[in-house]
Amino acid sequence: MGQVSYFSPSFSQLFPNAAISSIDPLASQAAVDLLRRGGSAIDAAIAANAVLAVTAPDQCGLGGDLVALVYSPPSSRGSAEVQSLQAIGSSGTGASAESLRADGHSSIPRSSLHALTVPGAVDGWLALHHKFGKLRLDQVLEAAIGYASNGFPASNRLRRNFEQIRNLASGVELANFLNPTSSSFPMVRRPGIARTLLAISKLGREGFYAGEFGAELMKLSEGVFRPDDLAEPIARFTTPLKATIFGHILATNPAPSAGFLTLGALAALDGVPTEVGDVHWYADLINAFRTTGWMRGYHHDKVELSTVLANTISPATPLTRTVATGPDTTAITAVDANGLGIVLVQSNGHAFGSRLATPDTNIFIHDRGAVGFNLIAGDANELKPRSRPRHTLAPVVAQTPDGHLALLAGTMGADRQPSILAQVITAALRDGADPNDALVQPRFAFSSPTTSELSGFDTYDSDQLPILTCEGHLPKPVIDALEKRFGPVQSTPAFAPDAGVAHLTLRRFNNWMIASDPRSEAAGTAGF
Numbered sequence: 001m002g003q004v005s006y007f008s009p010s011f012s013q014l015f016p017n018a019a020i021s022s023i024d025p026l027a028s029q030a031a032v033d034l035l036r037r038g039g040s041a042i043d044a045a046i047a048a049n050a051v052l053a054v055t056a057p058d059q060c061g062l063g064g065d066l067v068a069l070v071y072s073p074p075s076s077r078g079s080a081e082v083q084s085l086q087a088i089g090s091s092g093t094g095a096s097a098e099s100l101r102a103d104g105h106s107s108i109p110r111s112s113l114h115a116l117t118v119p120g121a122v123d124g125w126l127a128l129h130h131k132f133g134k135l136r137l138d139q140v141l142e143a144a145i146g147y148a149s150n151g152f153p154a155s156n157r158l159r160r161n162f163e164q165i166r167n168l169a170s171g172v173e174l175a176n177f178l179n180p181t182s183s184s185f186p187m188v189r190r191p192g193i194a195r196t197l198l199a200i201s202k203l204g205r206e207g208f209y210a211g212e213f214g215a216e217l218m219k220l221s222e223g224v225f226r227p228d229d230l231a232e233p234i235a236r237f238t239t240p241l242k243a244t245i246f247g248h249i250l251a252t253n254p255a256p257s258a259g260f261l262t263l264g265a266l267a268a269l270d271g272v273p274t275e276v277g278d279v280h281w282y283a284d285l286i287n288a289f290r291t292t293g294w295m296r297g298y299h300h301d302k303v304e305l306s307t308v309l310a311n312t313i314s315p316a317t318p319l320t321r322t323v324a325t326g327p328d329t330t331a332i333t334a335v336d337a338n339g340l341g342i343v344l345v346q347s348n349g350h351a352f353g354s355r356l357a358t359p360d361t362n363i364f365i366h367d368r369g370a371v372g373f374n375l376i377a378g379d380a381n382e383l384k385p386r387s388r389p390r391h392t393l394a395p396v397v398a399q400t401p402d403g404h405l406a407l408l409a410g411t412m413g414a415d416r417q418p419s420i421l422a423q424v425i426t427a428a429l430r431d432g433a434d435p436n437d438a439l440v441q442p443r444f445a446f447s448s449p450t451t452s453e454l455s456g457f458d459t460y461d462s463d464q465l466p467i468l469t470c471e472g473h474l475p476k477p478v479i480d481a482l483e484k485r486f487g488p489v490q491s492t493p494a495f496a497p498d499a500g501v502a503h504l505t506l507r508r509f510n511n512w513m514i515a516s517d518p519r520s521e522a523a524g525t526a527g528f
Contacts, residue, residue, distance in 0.1 A: 012436040012515040015527030017337040019512040020044055021503040023059065023330050026152060027051040028524030030143035031334060034135060036528065041336040042070065042132035043140050045344045046125045048332050050144035052346075053121075054193050055152050057174075057364055058161040059412070060330045060346040062196060062213070063353060064366040065089060065117075066124035067253050069240060069397045070132060071405045073339035080403035082251040084240040087124025089117045089368075090232075090386045092224040097375045097383040108370040108383060110453050113224045115354050115370035117389060119217075120234040121346055122200060122208045127235035132340065138201040145201070148194035151187035157497075157521050158188075161351050168355055192361035205233075216358035217365070229386070240397075241305055245270045246429040248398040248406055256301040256372070259394035261418035262425070264292040269426060276431040279481040282444060285426065286468065286486060289419055289446070296460060300380035301388045329393065329417075331410030333505040335512050341505070343395040343408040350456070371414075371457035392417050392457065398429060406507050413500035414456035416445045420500035428506060435504045435515035442474035443499045444482075447490070471499050495519050 013019075018041070020031040030051050031044035039047075045068070053061045066087040074080045095114050108115050129137055162174055174188065199207030208214065209230040218225055240251040243263045250266065252259025268288040275281060298305060329347035353366035372389020374381050381390055394417045398407035407428060411420045420443060427438035446466035448455070460466065468486055470479055473494035483489045492498060501520040506513045516523030 012434045012513050013525055013527070014509065014511040014513050016511050017528050018044075018335060019505060019514050019525070019527035020048060020332070020334045021505060021514050021516070021523070021525045022048045022052065022332045023501060023520050023523055024052055024055055024155075025522060025524040025526075026055055026143075026147065027332075028526040032526045032528065033143070034140065035334075035336055037135065037139075039135045039140070039336075040132055040338070041334040041340045041342050042128050043135050044336065045332045045334040045342045046129060046133075047140050047143060048334070049121070049125070049330075049344060049346050050141050050197060051147060052330055054144050054148045054190055055155070056158065056330065057348075058158055058164075058351045059348065060121075061348055061353075061364055061366075062122055062193070062208070063119045063357075063363045064121050064346055064348040065119065065368055065391065065393070066121040066344065066346045067257055067391065067393045067395065068124065068128060068342055068344040069251060069253065069395050069408075070128070071341040071397050071399070071408070073405065074403060080399060080405070082240050082242075082397050082399065084238045084251070084253045085124060085128060085235060086238060086253055086257065087120035087127065087235040088256065088388050088391055089120040089234050090229070090388050091117050091369055091373070091383060092221060092229050093226040093385050094221075094224040095369070095383055095385050095387075097373075097377070100383070101375055101377075105375060107375060107452070107454065108373060110350065110367045110370045111354050111356060112370065113221055113356075114383060115367045116221060116224060116356070116365050117369045117372075118225065118229055118234060119366065123205060123234040126200075126204055127237070128342075131237070137204070141197050141201045145194050145197045148190045148197060151189045154186050154188045155522055165352050165355055190362060192358075193363065196361050196363065213358060213361045213363055216361055220356060220358060220365070243267055246426075248400060248429055250425075251397045251399070252394060255303045255305055256299070256388055256390040257394055258299060258390070258392050258418055259396060260305045261292070261295055261299070262394050262396060262421045264295045265289050265418065265422045266425060268292055269422075269430070276427050276433055276437075277441065279478045282470075282474075282478065282482060283485055285419075285423060286444060286482070288422070299390050301390065303380075329412035329414070331395065331412060331501075331503045333408040333410060333503045333514070335405070335408070335505060339405065341397070341405050341408055343397060343410040343503070345393040345395050345410045347393060347412075350454075371454055394418055394421060396421055396425060398425070404507065408505040409502065411500045411502035413445075415460070416456075416500055419443075419445055420502055424502050424504055428504060434508065435506055435513055438504055439502055439515055439517045440495075442471040442494070444468060444470045444474075445499060471495070
């Protein structure tokens with residue numbers, strides 16, 4: 001069966017100097033403005049993320065976590081380098097699995113106070129800016145403060161997702177502006193976010209964790225958080241995990257991030273040539289994830305994953321069931337004229353996170369505690385005080401053998417992130433697809449056979465095998481062939497956001513080549 005064909009609703013773009021990709025044109029434009037003013041790729045990524053914290057509270061925000069990979073090009077000071085930044089907050093001192101079990105819970109409720117972990121995103125911004133920023137922090141946050149103060153047009157996505165919190169106290173502020181039945185695009189103002197961003201721009205960490213937001217979070221948590229929990233620095237620069245795959249050096253964040261699952265599956269595909277889109281292409285990828293399923297047992301904080309990746313991955317390795325953890329996350333890729341590059345992934349966990357928000361600053365707090373911890377006594381991911389939850393965020397950077405930047409990739413998608421990125425990276429690096437072709441390629445994913453309020457993060461909770469799903473624009477003959485090999489396959493709508501909104505930047509023809517994922521309603525790719 002040869003390569004399949006299907007309609008491509010988008011195209012790749014080439015930029016000679018700098019490029020940015022995000023889910024929102026407002027965020028990408030703010031980033032490009034900074035790049036033109038001499039800002040670094042890191043300034044641009046932070047600016048884009050800050051705008052998204054205002055305009056896309058369902059996707060990300062100041063109340064979530066952040067991970068990033070930064071590529072520094074060769075210079076007189078040394079060779080090229082990839083650095084990992086993890087801004088993953090810990091559970092509070094008052095977090096208690098015992099109290100939840102005593103109340104009859106078998107999992108951590110999404111809106112439980114014990115689902116909250118200290119938000120790490122702002123600490124991550126500050127650490128990245130301190131090390132790689134070229135413009136002042138107030139310049140970097142200027143656009144976001146402007147949109148929060150003066151208003152921004154609400155997207156259709158935000159109006160639809162608002163239905164999830166319409167009747168909750170946390171939806172009061174947005175309820176003043178959003179009307180999903182209206183054909184107009186209401187202007188939304190978020191004065192609490194504006195005050196918070198302004199405080200960060202002036203006071204840095206103190207303006208957030210020890211400021212108005214910090215005081216509100218302490219009160220909201222009802223003792224789960226103590227002052228020391230918020231005072232402890234969160235962001236950590238760490239050595240990334242690396243593996244040589246497809247003739248490139250691939251890097252990702254170490255534990256508790258999930259990038260090692262991506263590298264493990266890609267390693268199983270190295271040296272297995274198939275034509276992109278062919279049924280064997282999908283079968284090999286699906287099999288790679290099934291035969292590396294044992295790696296999920298190592299997905300927790302403080303585990304040494306380099307030894308896991310170094311193990312020989314045998315196609316005969318059986319898939320084992322290990323207890324694992326409408327998700328929403330956003331990824332941003334940026335490169336500047338000096339060759340500095342970043343892929344930043346920032347998340348609330350689920351849409352609007354825990355659905356709990358600080359009352360005056362109106363910042364939604366993520367639910368990483370609910371989806372990253374469990375209540376199984378003695379388990380490596382059991383909820384404990386001052387512990388970091390396992391994370392689904394899994395960006396990847398690829399270098400050529402001589403160290404030059406070849407690829408930046410990140411996505412949303414909860415448990416699906418490793419499989420989404422493996423498909424995109426395989427198409428781009430192994431099979432030579434341009435960003436658009438790699439992104440529009442029909443995707444498969446694994447879904448939970450059961451339903452719960454932790455949907456998207458519960459794929460591997462059940463004793464049953466996950467359900468294999470494929471996008472609707474995958475031709476039926478390919479789906480039929482996959483069903484003969486793997487059993488029933490569920491079909492999902494073509495180009496639906498549930499298949500993941502990925503961001504991909506490649507170095508091609510001595511230019512930066514990027515494309516928008518058609519699964520995003522209002523993607524923003526820009527550059528010059």
